[in-house]
Amino acid sequence: MGGGRASPLPNSLRARTTLAVGVLALIFLSLIGAAVNYLVLDRVQQRVSQESMQAAAVWMQTLQPGDPRQPVPRTRIDLLQLVDSRGRVVTASAAAAGRPALSTIMPQVDHPEQDRVECSAPGKCIMVTALRVPSLMAAQLWRGEPHFIYAGMVEPPILATKTLEISTAAAIVLLTGLVAGGNWWLAGRTLRPVAAIRERMSEITVRDLSLRVPTPPGRTEYTLLIGTINQTLARLEETVREQRRFAATTSHELRTPIAGLRTNLEEALLYPDDVDPRSAIRAALSTTERLELIVDDLLVLARLRAGEPAVRERIDLGALVREEAATRSGQVRMHVRAAPDVRVLGSRIQLIRVLDNLLANARRHADHEVEVTAERAGGLAVVTVTDDGDGIAAADRERVFERFVRLEDGRRREQGGSGLGLTISRDIAHAHNGTLRIEDSPRGARFVLRLPAVYDVQQAPDGTRPPPAAHQKAPPPPPAGHGVQARVGSRPPADHK
Ligand SMILES: Nc1ncnc2c1ncn2[C@@H]1O[C@H](COP(=O)(O)OP(=O)(O)O)[C@@H](O)[C@H]1O
Ligand SMILES: [Mg+2]
Incomplete structure (x- = not known):
């Protein structure tokens, strides 16, 4: 059942990145917009305040005892009033005349200037700066009564209306939309090959494993991905083909004895x-x-072939060869030459299977005798099984390792095994990171098994350090279907010369 909580995010990668980019853009642009807004408005306010202060100061210098003249504003600060300590307007500029006092603030001596925005109604505001006439001057002019100058102007539209905020917000929304739209387009473009790959893959899955995903032009991550996909497909195709061959040959091999059995039983019943x-x-x-x-x-x-792990242990290959050879007696003589300390790391049961098959084959095909050797050569443990029979033609030396391939005449075939012995033996050699091949010999057939040798700590071969792997020469990969997953070394084994 579908476990796990459903994510609130959309499933499409395109939508997800667009959402993320859109949200980030919105946050980023909002911060920038707010900062710009604040700076602009603050600057406008400061300018007005500075100008008001200047206008008030300039007017103050012109005040004369008993002669409160009407001021003539020379800047945009057109509202000027002189107010006494009871808030009555003594004199004012033309624009401010007839109005009540612009403000009610009366700055104290220690804080003679103050700014304020006075609003009579929403949207009808005046920016005022209040300046306390210095005490000395007040003493001269009005016998010490404190007077105040209010200077200001109607709030400029940029401050009075929300135009700046609204246009900033509109710009933010527009830009966010553009960024998100751009991302949507770009993501769509970038992800287009994915849709193509998916389409092709489903076609391959349904129809034909031999099809491949076409590589888009240019070199991008997709090129690598498609390369890997195609490799996987090739491997899969080969595996499926191999499985089919396996099923076909196996059923064929099983059918013959079953048909024979059936005929025998029918005859016994009929006659x-x-x-x-x-x-x-x-x-x-x-x-x-x-x-x-x-x-x-x-x-x-x-x-x-399923790569089931086998228990690995240190094995004295020489001793194992001697034991296996000793269990076989008969007309064929066995000559065993096994050096001491030919040790490998491996599965005893599997290696016995290999020796068992090689010895059984050799005995079956030998005329008189079989020679078995086990020795160490370089970093390898080498076992040879040589008989004095008819040998194996060079053309058949690879073929005999295939499943169910048996070369001999009827007489020997009778006593033969399943025809899988050498296939299994080579697979085991591979699983041990080794090789199994047929090599030239003066008479008969010679099978050579090479496995990486292991050494006791103090001992190294011929005073040299043990080589790292069984294969000194870089070998080509094994034929498909012969590989076994459980390999120890990094290089694939090769049995071909
Ligand atoms: N020592 C040998 N001399 C000649 N032919 C051999 C020898 N060993 C194996 N063969 C050939 O390789 C074939 C495959 O061997 P194997 O896979 O062990 O199957 P089986 O032993 O069941 O026949 C044998 O049938 C035989 O034809
Ligand atoms: Mg055999």
Whole structure:
């Protein structure tokens, strides 16, 4: 079930980035707008206040005892009034004449100037500066009675109306819209390849794994992404093809013994007088054993290819070779030459499987004898199994490692295994970061297994330091379907020469 809380954000990346960019732009532009607004208005106010103060001071200098002349404003500060201590207007400029006192503030001696905005009604405001006439002057002119000069002007429209704020807000909204719109367009453009990739991928999923995603022009992150997607597709296609081949060859291999079994049983039922039931049962049993063998090997192969981790331990390969050779007796003689201290790190059960198969094959194909060696060469533990049989033609030396490939005539085929032995053996060698190949020999076939050797701490081969990996030469990658995921080293193994 769909767990997790649904995010309040929109699902589209385009919408998300646009939302984020829009919100950021709005915050940023609002801060800038507010700052600009504040600075502009503050400056206008200061200018008016300065001019008012100047006008008041200039007028004050002209005051004469008993001669309060009407002032003539020379600047935009057109409202000038002289007011006594009871708030009565003594004299005023033409614009301010006939009005009541512009303000009621009467600055104290220690604070002789004050600014104020006086509003008679909303939108009808006057900016006033009040100046207290100095005491000395008041003493001369009005026998000490404090007088005040009010100087001001009708609030300029930029302060009186909200025009600046409104136009700033409009600009912010417009700019935010532009930024968000730009982002929407850009994100759409940038994300367009994603839609194309998605469309193509769904087509590939439904229709045909062999299709590939076309790379858009230019070199962007998409180029890399598409490269990786196409690699994945190629790998997937190969895996699916390999699985199909696997299923086909496997069912084919299983069908033959099953058909034989069926014929035997039918004959026994149809011709009870001609067929000996005991021998029919024995034949059926042997076929069943063969089927079991194949199925067991298939299971081993499947596990190996699934990369199931195996327990790794230090193994004395020489001792293991001796033990495995000793369990086999018969007409074919076994010569074992195993050096001491040929050690590897690996899965005992898997390595026994490899040796078991190589020895069984060698014995089956040998005329008289089989030679087995285990030694260390450079950083490698090398096991060779050589027989004196007919050998394997150069053309078949890779083929025999394929599933169910058996070369020999009917006589040997009878006693043969599932035809999976060498496939499994090579997979195990790969899983150990090693190789398994067929090499030239004077007679018969020679199988060579190479695995990275491990050393005791004090001991190094020939006084040199142990090389890091089994493969000295950089090998090409293994054929598809032969690789096993669980590799130890960094380089892929190669069994081809
Ligand atoms: N020592 C050998 N000499 C000649 N041919 C061999 C030898 N070992 C393997 N082969 C060939 O490789 C084939 C595949 O071997 P393998 O995968 O072990 O399957 P199986 O042993 O079940 O036949 C064998 O059927 C045989 O034809
Ligand atoms: Mg075999």
